[in-house]
Amino acid sequence: MIFKVYYQDSKIRNPKREDTHSLYLDAENEAAAMSAVxxxxxxxxxxxxxxxxxxxxxxxxxxxxxxxxx
Structure with a gap:
């Protein structure tokens, strides 16, 4: 299944909606997608x-x- 992952480049900075990026990932389920990222x-x-x-x-x-x- 294909998942769209919304992310921020850094875990250190506070998230800003303007800095949100996305990537597409093929994984078995949501947990597997999260683990891979x-x-x-x-x-x-x-x-x-x-x-x-x-x-x-x-x-x-x-x-x-x-x-x-x-």
């Missing part, structure tokens, strides 16, 4: 959203859509 980055994860159906189709049409591999 925590194991390979220093990101402060805000939320993880499962994408399927029309939502996934919409995201895949965007210029920034690229699956992240660790």
């Amino acid at each position: 925590e194991a390979h980055t220093d990101y402060n994860v805000e939320s993880i959203e499962a994408l399927e159906g029309n939502a996934l189709d919409y995201e895949q049409q965007g210029a920034n859509y690229k699956l992240t591999e660790f």
Whole structure:
């Protein structure tokens, strides 16, 4: 399943909505997606959203859509 992970670049600074980034990740479930991001980055994860159906189709049409591999 594809997940969209919203994150901040640093765990040290207070989160600001303007500094939120996102990445797309293929994982078995939300817990596996969170574990992969925590194991390979220093990101402060805000939320993880499962994408399927029309939502996934919409995201895949965007210029920034690229699956992240660790």
